[in-house]
Amino acid sequence: MSAASGLLETHDLVVGYVAGVDILHGVDVHVAEGEIVTIAGPNGAGKSTLVRSICGLLPARSGQVLFRGEDISRTKAHAIARKGVGYVPQLNNVFVSMTVEENLELGAIARRRTALRERIAAMYELFPRLKERRRQRAGTLSGGERQMLAMARTLIPEPDVLVLDEPSAGLAPTLVGLIFERIAAINKTGVTILMVEQNARRALAMSHHGYMLDLGRNRFRGTGRELLDNPRVVELYLGIDRRGVRARPIPGEDRAEG
Amino acid sequence: MWVAASAAYSLANDERRWDTGEVVELMRSVRALDAQRGRLRRAVGARPALAGLAFFLAIAIALLIAKGANAFGQTTVFGVVSGSYFALGAVGLTIVYGVLRLVNFAHGDFLTFGAYMAFVINVTVGLPLIVAVLFAIATTGAVGVGLELFMWRPMRAKGAGMLPLLLMSIGLAFVIRNGIQMVAGTGERNLRVNVTSTIAFLGLRIGRTELIVVLTSVVVLTLVGLMLRFTSLGKQMRALADNAELAEASGVDTNRIILATWLLAGGLAGLAGVLYASAVGVFTPDLGFLLLLSLFAAVILGGIGDAYGALAGGFLLGLIQEWSTLVIDARWKVAVGFAALIITLVLRPQGIFGRARAI
Numbered sequence: 001m002s003a004a005s006g007l008l009e010t011h012d013l014v015v016g017y018v019a020g021v022d023i024l025h026g027v028d029v030h031v032a033e034g035e036i037v038t039i040a041g042p043n044g045a046g047k048s049t050l051v052r053s054i055c056g057l058l059p060a061r062s063g064q065v066l067f068r069g070e071d072i073s074r075t076k077a078h079a080i081a082r083k084g085v086g087y088v089p090q091l092n093n094v095f096v097s098m099t100v101e102e103n104l105e106l107g108a109i110a111r112r113r114t115a116l117r118e119r120i121a122a123m124y125e126l127f128p129r130l131k132e133r134r135r136q137r138a139g140t141l142s143g144g145e146r147q148m149l150a151m152a153r154t155l156i157p158e159p160d161v162l163v164l165d166e167p168s169a170g171l172a173p174t175l176v177g178l179i180f181e182r183i184a185a186i187n188k189t190g191v192t193i194l195m196v197e198q199n200a201r202r203a204l205a206m207s208h209h210g211y212m213l214d215l216g217r218n219r220f221r222g223t224g225r226e227l228l229d230n231p232r233v234v235e236l237y238l239g240i241d242r243r244g245v246r247a248r249p250i251p252g253e254d255r256a257e258g
Numbered sequence: 259m260w261v262a263a264s265a266a267y268s269l270a271n272d273e274r275r276w277d278t279g280e281v282v283e284l285m286r287s288v289r290a291l292d293a294q295r296g297r298l299r300r301a302v303g304a305r306p307a308l309a310g311l312a313f314f315l316a317i318a319i320a321l322l323i324a325k326g327a328n329a330f331g332q333t334t335v336f337g338v339v340s341g342s343y344f345a346l347g348a349v350g351l352t353i354v355y356g357v358l359r360l361v362n363f364a365h366g367d368f369l370t371f372g373a374y375m376a377f378v379i380n381v382t383v384g385l386p387l388i389v390a391v392l393f394a395i396a397t398t399g400a401v402g403v404g405l406e407l408f409m410w411r412p413m414r415a416k417g418a419g420m421l422p423l424l425l426m427s428i429g430l431a432f433v434i435r436n437g438i439q440m441v442a443g444t445g446e447r448n449l450r451v452n453v454t455s456t457i458a459f460l461g462l463r464i465g466r467t468e469l470i471v472v473l474t475s476v477v478v479l480t481l482v483g484l485m486l487r488f489t490s491l492g493k494q495m496r497a498l499a500d501n502a503e504l505a506e507a508s509g510v511d512t513n514r515i516i517l518a519t520w521l522l523a524g525g526l527a528g529l530a531g532v533l534y535a536s537a538v539g540v541f542t543p544d545l546g547f548l549l550l551l552s553l554f555a556a557v558i559l560g561g562i563g564d565a566y567g568a569l570a571g572g573f574l575l576g577l578i579q580e581w582s583t584l585v586i587d588a589r590w591k592v593a594v595g596f597a598a599l600i601i602t603l604v605l606r607p608q609g610i611f612g613r614a615r616a617i
Contacts, residue, residue: 076511077507081507089507106493106497106510107508109494110509154508
């Protein structure tokens, strides 16, 4: 598993919110350059906590987060963003009081020497919808448009790795397909993807590697295919539905996890 | 609505039997009335600033007709003068709230501090007022930055909530005011400004100093507005005010932007203090404390956390207070200002320009 070109890794990562209560009990994740890696698992597994900690929004209690071999577990979130880790939260991921274009302009903060106009034009090509809406306040956008804007803003500074927390959460089924298609297209341009996904079948099917997280620990790891073919994984986490959607959504699962 | 209500009343109390056609007709007219009311409400709701402005203009025109052009014009001039330092003070107060969610009760005393700093340079040392103004801006800005570094940042790092910070700001207000009283005494002071020479135009009078105060305020506020709208710093401030965590995760060095916010708010407060002291002519250590509630009123009138709203709110408040002297005694103008605030909030809790917060 330990490929030489590890871009982003965690070693034995322990994280929590409340004193004395750990949410992650030592999680190891390895993301190689150019890969798509999915972290799946049931509600409350600590998936969002893991990516928030990687991006510097939650301090690690112990363990390491390595980006290009450098420990960033004590680095502030804005400095991590400036190193090339782009993070798209699940909720509240756009600046609602600012216009679409201002949101995109803010993306450039993470890297000063960005050819801003060119990057914005490239994002409008990737998400034509945003171009139509560019003078609109982001707060007036639909859920799918917000997700697109959040991804576009994070891509403006040309990050090495894009960290996505539940990119398909709360979206209409037709939009889910579009978002996954765009994620694959972004990966094709050389951006490494680390995503947390509720929609595990679909995400794993397009991933080079995947992790099943449960109660703050790694349970299964493997290539996307291996996990999808593993009967234990299917039985425990993926349900019996073969259409690529969970048979019965767990109530409240679309909301942020603790 | 009254028509519909009285129709419903007579419907309920009428001995006469109503045939179905009549009832249907009546219900239809009630519904039409409701729809009309809904349309009006939506029209006002969609353009609250415009509706507010229309209402405001209607009052202005009524006063103009009732009281004559000269009286109306003169109170408007006075209103713009007080509006200009209300607006300067309010913009700093609202930016701090927007970025930090901190209701800074010490902001008024920042104004006092600025006025006394100007006094030191202008009167004690004897340098020209312009030097004193720059000194007041610099020192009050520095006080803002210093307090952030030694008080607010450590408190935030400890996870202090809104209430402890608010109480600390009230305490800080007393410390600054009493500190000034201790050093400078409680007596009245004046800057070396010309408060007697006036300029007349179109039959209206404005003090020469007052005119300079208004012009300075308008220029500075325009620059601040442009800075917030177009510069990288301004965009980062707005991003931070919008969603602090997302700003940090997007690469905004939030601690640095917060320092810049304090520098800006402090500098504006210092300037506002000097301008107030210059326009009014005399001041005491209570200057800022007495102004603070008006600053809050301007902030809330415009929509809390909205810099453009505070700017407009400041000038609106100044105009409302001075115009009210046309109708009732000038002693009550502050109360009239707050009555206007209360009425505005009852109709529009988020302020005239504020948007109901999304999510």
